[in-house]
Amino acid sequence: MSEYDYDELGLVAGLEIHQQLDTATKLFCQCPTERREPEASTRRFTRYLHPTRSELGEIDQAALEESRVDREFEYLAYETTCLVEEDDEPPATLDDEALETTLEVAQLMDMNPVDQAHVMRKIVVDGSNTTGFQRSSLIATGGAIETSEGAVGIEDLLLEEESAQRVEETDDGVRFSLDRLGIPLVEIGTKPDISTPEQALEAAERIGMLLRSTGKVKRGLGTIRQDVNVSIADGARVEIKGVQSLDDIDDIVRNEAARQVELVEIRDELEAREAAVGETQDVTDVFEGTDSGVIGGALSSGGSVMAVPLYGFDGLVGREIAPDRRLGTEFSDHAKRHGAGGIFHTDELPAYGVTEDEVEALRDAVGAGSEDAVAIVAADTDIAEASIEAVAERAGTALEGVPEETRDALEDGATRYLRPLPGAARMYPETDVPPVEPDPSEVPEPELLTAKVDRYQDEFDLGAGLAEQVAYGTHMPLFESVVADGIDPTLAATTLESTLTELRRDDVPVEALTETHIEAVLEMVDDGDLPNEGVTDLLEVLSEEPDQSAEEAADDAGLGGADEDEVREAIAEVVERNETQVEEEGMQAFSGLMGECMGALRGKADGDLVSQLLREEIQKRA
Incomplete structure (x- = not known):
C-alpha cells in the first residue's frame, strides 16, 4: 500500500483511550476487581436487552440496529458477584479511590476538573452490560499533550464502569463474564488534532506513559484499549473500536485512510456509471439442484436464496479497499450481522460450486446486464431476507461514498463493520447515583x-x-x-x-x-x-x-542461609575431591571449583563468601 500525502488528503484523527484503574473495589459496588477464569464461575443467568428512549424521546440508531438481532445474553457470575452487578440493586456512589486517581490523570494533562460530576447512562444493548447501559461521568475538560508534530488537545476525561468480558458466542447469543463488569475505567478523548499515522501513535504512547505514571492502573492484555476516530476530507468520520496494542495504531490510521480513499474512488466511478441498487428478490428457483455446498445446504433445510441487483457495480464489488478486504467484504459484514454466513457476488462467480450457467440464469432472473453485479444470500428464509436488505442498504451508501460508522479493529490492522455511529440520543441521566464535587486540592501530582x-x-x-x-x-x-x-x-x-x-x-x-x-x-x-x-x-x-x-x-527446599562453618565444610569437601587438580593448577583451578561449590551449597551461601573461603582453601593446599 502506497503512503499518501496526509496533509493533501485532509487526514484528521482523534483518540479515545480507555484504561482500567487498579482499585481495590469496583466503581459502584464493593466487589473485588480481580479477573478470573470462566471455569471459576459458580452460576449463570440470562438477559434480553432492548433500547430505551432518551429524555427527548429519541432512540439511538446504533442501539436500534443492535436490537434487531435477536440474541440471548448469558452471564457468568462468581462467588463475589453482587446484586449491583446483576442489575437487581441500585448502584452505590462513585468509588473515592477511582475518583482520586482520575484527578491525578487530569493534573498530568493540565485539565480542568468540573465543579460537579454527574453520572450519566450511555445506552449499550450489545450485552456487555446487564443493565443495557454503561454508567459514565465527566470529570475534567481541556488540557493538552505534546508530540513532535505539535500539541494534541484533550477534549474530556471521563470515569466509567468497564463492560463485561465477552467469553464466547453461543447457539442463542453471547456469553459474558461478570468479573470485569464495573472495574473503574478512565476514558481520555483527544481533540481531532492528529494529522498523520505517526502522530497518532506518538500521542497514544504519551497518554499511556502519563497513565502508568500514576502507578494506579491495571497492566496486561485487555486493560487498556484505544478507539481511533479517522476521516479524510472527502470521506467521513469512522470510529474504530478496540485497538488492543499501541503498536497497531499507526497501521490502523494508515489503513483506514486508504480504505476511505478507495471508497471515494468507487463512489466517483459509480456516479460516472449512473449506478443504482435494485429491489431484493427471491431467486431460489435458479439454484434448484445446485452443486454449491453452501447454497444446497441452505435449500435442503428449507431456506431460500435472496438476491439484489447492483446496476453498474460490475468489477467494483470485488475491488480491494484494504488489505485482504474488498467492497464485497463490507457487504458481507452487514449480512453477517443478521445471521447469514456471508454473501456471494458475481465478481467472484462462477466459483464455490456455482456454475457459469447458474450465474447467467441469476443475471436474467434479476434483470442484470454485463455491467452490473448481483449479490446473493443463502440461508433460512427470515435470515436471508434480512441479510439481503442489509446488503442492499450498504450498497446504497457506496453510491454516497464513505458511511459514518463504528468499526471493529482486527489483529492484522484491518477493520470490519460493527454498527452505526452512535449519537447523542444514547445518553441520559443516572438518577440512582448522586452527583459528587471533585476536590483536586488534596490530590498530589504523580511523578512522570x-x-x-x-x-x-x-x-x-x-x-x-x-x-x-x-x-x-x-x-x-x-x-x-x-x-x-x-x-x-x-x-x-x-x-x-x-x-x-x-x-x-x-x-x-x-x-x-x-x-x-x-x-x-x-x-x-x-x-x-x-x-x-x-x-x-x-x-x-x-x-x-x-x-x-x-x-x-x-x-x-533447604534454601535457608548456611553459617560460615557449614560453608567451609562444603568447600573443603569439594577441594578434597579435586585434590590432584588443585596441586597441579593451584589458583588456576578456582573458576572450575567455584561453580561446583555453589552447586554443592544449592544457593544457601552468598557468592562473595564462597569465593573468599574457596581461595583460602586452595591456598592452603596448593
Missing part, C-alpha cells in the same frame, strides 16, 4: 515515568537500562514499596525485572507469585536468612507451591 528513570539512576545508582525497565514495568509500585522498606534497590530491581523474566522464559508459572511472596523473599535476603543466590530457587519453589509462605518453602 521519565522523571522516575532519572531518579532511579541518581538516587539508587541503577544503570540506565535497568532504571527504565523498572520505571516502565508492571512491578514499579512494588519496587518503590520494598525500597521504601529498606530493601537494596539493585536486588529489588534485578529480581523484579531480570529474575522473574528468566523464570518465565523457563516456563516457571511466575503468574502464581503474589506481591506478598516477592516481598517476603526480598526481606529474607535483607535479614540474612537467604543469600542472593537463593532468590531464583526460592521464587521457583513458590511458583510451583504458592500456598506456602516464603519461610516454609525455604525450609522444605
